[in-house]
Amino acid sequence: MTAAASGPVIEVAVVQSGETPADADAALDELIARFEEAAEGADLVVFPELATTPYFCGVVNDSRKSWAQPVPGPATARFADAARRLGTAVAFGLYEDAGDAQYNSAVLIDADGTVVQGTDVHGDRVPTYRKTSIPKDDLSDVDEKHYFSPGSGPVVFDALGTRFGMLICYDRSFPEYWLAARAAGAEVMLVFVSSMGFRETLFTQELQVRAMETQTWVVAPNRGGQETLDGKTVSYFGRSSVVTPRGALVVSAPAHEAGPVVRAAVDVAEVAAARRDFPLGRDRQPGVFRYLADAHEGSAHSRAVPV
Template sequence: MKLKAALIQMKVVEGKEENLRTAERMLHQAASEGARLLVLPEMFNVPYDNSFFPEYAEEYPGKTTEFLRSKAMELDVYIAGGSIPEREGDRIYNTSYIFSPQGELIGKHRKAHLFDIDVKGGITFKESDVLSPGQESTLFDVDGIKVGLIICYDIRFPEFTRKLALGGAQVVLVPAAFNMITGPAHWHLSARARALDNQVYMLMCSQSRNMESSYTAYGHSLAAGPWGDLISELETDEGVLHVAIDTDRIEKVRNELPLLKHRREDLY
């Protein structure tokens, strides 16, 4: 089976309405160019900063999720809505919503691993000051192809992607916002390693680089293939990256190099 996906690398600014207008413009562009699965970046409706998350947070259904649902129906596409701050009771989650062309919510992923780091001389960030972690992994179907979704820091925990692969995932979406310290060091490496280890397509969707933001995203949205190869990538500006998914290639690689079959469950 084949699937055309598009990664939307958009600039995120202060102002939810402006971010939704940008997303709308780029969703329309991606759909008009033939993409069936459209992917937005992490926190696409809000600047990536703890100070903004409570203000922008929405309960479900809310303004942003209704926007995503209506666009999926209007454009007759699947939309993986990157992520937004989701409020439930007294908690806020970093949550991705996935809608079908019929406007159905077919998947929802709350970021399971919170980005709490302190790189001396580099960057300090603690999502857990504001956000709560999700408790589930996420799989859904897109035109008969099994797709998994994790969010940013989730990719650093190999067992999480492996669980998706063992659950049947052929494609794993990663809306993300790596920064200018972790991005150059680990962005490409993480994508290719998870793709190779699990023999899946890894689609990494970042915000574009905004040097005026308090948190500067790395950009470089990319696709890595089941051989661990880098298929294509954007640079740092806004853009749409189209990716051709071919499940026959996954089957070919898994037959030639049967890593998943060779796992020693008696040892580990």
């Protein structure tokens, strides 16, 4: 990692992992091996949503709830040891057991092996970002509501000389989550994805628009290729990407391919430059957000079509 005029340059490696073993130890062995490969020349290695397990939400199977683990726990311990040994930070998604509830979560581990504590919207210190919006729909044929409780909203994490925001998969289509992370000071957004189906067509364009709107770097790892679980096979569309604060696509991994690692130099100084040149933050009207909040609250208590 090198320092720029007003921020670091972070060398990022994005791992487009493929089919994950159902055996927890075997899955971690594979992930740590991928981490070791990707870490060469990188300051930060990033894995997709629910990276430590197969993506299991396409079928309702209560036995999968036993896959959840605490943070800190087995996965964070293995990654922390590797991060310390390699001198490289790592971020990944996992199924979190918080005792009173289970979450689709993501964690950031610094290069010294420390699980980075984030700050949530309430000002509390927390070890994970928990997916805010939980999908259940026929288009994607998933039921995450059966497994996960919703998180409380954006969390920001300070590491590597910058401030990271996080989103997980479905969250990426709610612009207000991006804007809230920016308001909390996020300069780099980590967007953890395990996505298949109709959303492939606009995947990179959606990330580019969100990056331009929030003037943040976007680092988005997705699964790639086929995965079979409980007799059901799906193909994750990959296209793991890095996007600049001006919305330019720096790099994108191949579609439907398991295993590629894409790399980019994330110059955090570009965030301030983009915001200076095109001052969206200055010209945003906060009254619109109050209107949206009131309208959404009103629709929840009426028979009107939800906004």
